[in-house]
Amino acid sequence: MYLDINGEQFRILKAEPQGAWLVSCDAPGPPRFVDQRELDAYPRAPAPEPCAAEQGKRRRRPRSRCAWR
Numbered sequence: 001m002y003l004d005i006n007g008e009q010f011r012i013l014k015a016e017p018q019g020a021w022l023v024s025c026d027a028p029g030p031p032r033f034v035d036q037r038e039l040d041a042y043p044r045a046p047a048p049e050p051c052a053a054e055q056g057k058r059r060r061r062p063r064s065r066c067a068w069r
Contacts, residue, residue: 004045 003010003022010022019035025048 002045002047003039003042005042009045009048 001012001015002025003012005022008027009025011025013021013023013031017036019033020039021031022034023029023031
């Protein structure tokens with residue numbers, strides 16, 4: 001889920017009963033914790049275009065390149 005906070009897009013990394021850990025999509029840095037009351041005030045935002053495209057693809061685990069298989 002994504003949020004729009006003052007024109008900056010954030011992704012929710014982990015939601016908890018007291019709030020959630022967010023990371024900025026526009027200026028990546030360390031995650032920050034936002035209290036649930038603050039979180040409820042921010043509008044939800046659609047997933048950024050690259051993320052929306054990735055959600056439609058099935059992720060595959062890379063094959064091992066070990067020669068001794």
